[in-house]
Amino acid sequence: MSSSIRLGRLFGIEIGVNWSLVFVFALIAWTLATELLPFEVSHQPALAYWVAGAAGAVVFYGCLLAHELAHALVAIRYGVKVAGITLWLFGGVSKLDGEPKSAGAEALIAGVGPLTSLAVAAVMFVLSLLPLPLLVSGVLAWLVFVNIALALFNLVPAFPLDGGRLLSSWFWWRSGSRQRGVHSAVRISRVFAYLMIAFGVFELFTGQVLNGIWIAFVGWFLLSAGTQEEVGTAVRGLLRSVPVSAAMTSPVVTVPDWLTVAQFIESIAPDHPFTTYPVHDPSGQLTGIVRLGDLVRVRGAGADERLKDRARPIADVPTSRPDEDLAAMIQRVGTGLDQRVLIFDGGKLVGIVSPVDVARVLAVRQAQSTGVPPPAPARGQV
Ligand SMILES: [Zn+2]
Numbered sequence: 357m358s359s360s361i362r363l364g365r366l367f368g369i370e371i372g373v374n375w376s377l378v379f380v381f382a383l384i385a386w387t388l389a390t391e392l393l394p395f396e397v398s399h400q401p402a403l404a405y406w407v408a409g410a411a412g413a414v415v416f417y418g419c420l421l422a423h424e425l426a427h428a429l430v431a432i433r434y435g436v437k438v439a440g441i442t443l444w445l446f447g448g449v450s451k452l453d454g455e456p457k458s459a460g461a462e463a464l465i466a467g468v469g470p471l472t473s474l475a476v477a478a479v480m481f482v483l484s485l486l487p488l489p490l491l492v493s494g495v496l497a498w499l500v501f502v503n504i505a506l507a508l509f510n511l512v513p514a515f516p517l518d519g520g521r522l523l524s525s526w527f528w529w530r531s532g533s534r535q536r537g538v539h540s541a542v543r544i545s546r547v548f549a550y551l552m553i554a555f556g557v558f559e560l561f562t563g564q565v566l567n568g569i570w571i572a573f574v575g576w577f578l579l580s581a582g583t584q585e586e587v588g589t590a591v592r593g594l595l596r597s598v599p600v601s602a603a604m605t606s607p608v609v610t611v612p613d614w615l616t617v618a619q620f621i622e623s624i625a626p627d628h629p630f631t632t633y634p635v636h637d638p639s640g641q642l643t644g645i646v647r648l649g650d651l652v653r654v655r656g657a658g659a660d661e662r663l664k665d666r667a668r669p670i671a672d673v674p675t676s677r678p679d680e681d682l683a684a685m686i687q688r689v690g691t692g693l694d695q696r697v698l699i700f701d702g703g704k705l706v707g708i709v710s711p712v713d714v715a716r717v718l719a720v721r722q723a724q725s726t727g728v729p730p731p732a733p734a735r736g737q738v
Pocket residue numbers: 423424427469470510517518
């Protein structure tokens with residue numbers, strides 16, 4: 357989940373919102389202004405309903421942010437780096453770099469979110485008792501309701517919800533292994549996801565079409581998130597304490613960036629087994645990377661183009677060190693299929709890591725951990 361719009365920083369944490377949120381904001385303001393508020397407080401001017409509806413939606417996102425900030429601040433307190441908070445369609449996501457060191461820390465990081473939402477609900481409830489204009493009290497009453505709903509929904513024991521993490525930390529604490537904890541929690545998580553999908557389909561047949569689609573969609577989302585969580589944990593477990601140097605392809609062939617695409621494809625690419633080449637300018641400075649796949653597509657019309665016009669700028673290419681933990685590197689840069697990471701040692705380019713390299717290390721580690729010998733490397737292959 358990437359942030360499309362940056363909002364700024366709070367307590368040193370980057371806050372952003374995703375575009376999907378704009379629609380939900382409009383939906384909330386619209387529902388408040390045209391249905392909920394007129395039902396609770398009648399005979400007000402239309403403009404007043406809309407202003408109250410929009411204000412309610414803004415405060416609602418403030419409540420979501422408080423929930424996520426609580427996760428993030430407790431995570432930082434337990435030594436987990438926080439890459440940022442993104443608000444989107446399903447609420448908020450705190451992006452944590454790394455995993456908590458203990459089951460107790462994981463439980464606190466997860467549990468503080470719903471607790472914060474309940475505390476916010478309590479504050480809103482106290483405020484709603486004050487002698488305020490009727491529309492303001494109406495919005496406050498709605499905020500009490502949604503914050504309680506937010507806390508309860510997040511306590512559903514399914515990934516990536518807080519309930520799923522609480523469950524996994526409990527299994528972790530019981531078994532002493534984070535990986536086993538996640539595995540057990542994902543199994544329970546799946547049951548809840550299937551129940552939700554089944555309930556959504558049931559609603560569809562009883563005529564609650566929109567509700568049904570929405571609930572089934574959330575169920576499907578939970579189902580795929582559970583699988584992702586399990587795969588991610590297994591991968592991180594296998595790659596822990598494997599250095600980047602074990603995966604990198606080295607040495608690296610760099611290519612002058614003033615060559616044309618045709619020159620490169622005819623005279624350089626056939627002599628090497630690589631699919632990605634860093635390019636450098638006449639002074640030897642790296643300027644970017646070119647990938648064979650990208651160049652093959654431009655052959656013909658663009659064959660006279662210089663590599664530098666086709667290269668991805670060096671600033672966009674993630675980097676690492678040979679001694680960094682491979683699991684940490686993957687968590688930091690992501691696992692996009694077209695991802696390439698340049699490895700520098702003391703300012704000198706010493707290697708490249710591609711997803712294929714990571715997959716190779718992963719296969720070997722998996723074979724080692726299950727006792728099955730790794731497949732023999734194919735012979736006679738250049
Ligand atoms: Zn949460």
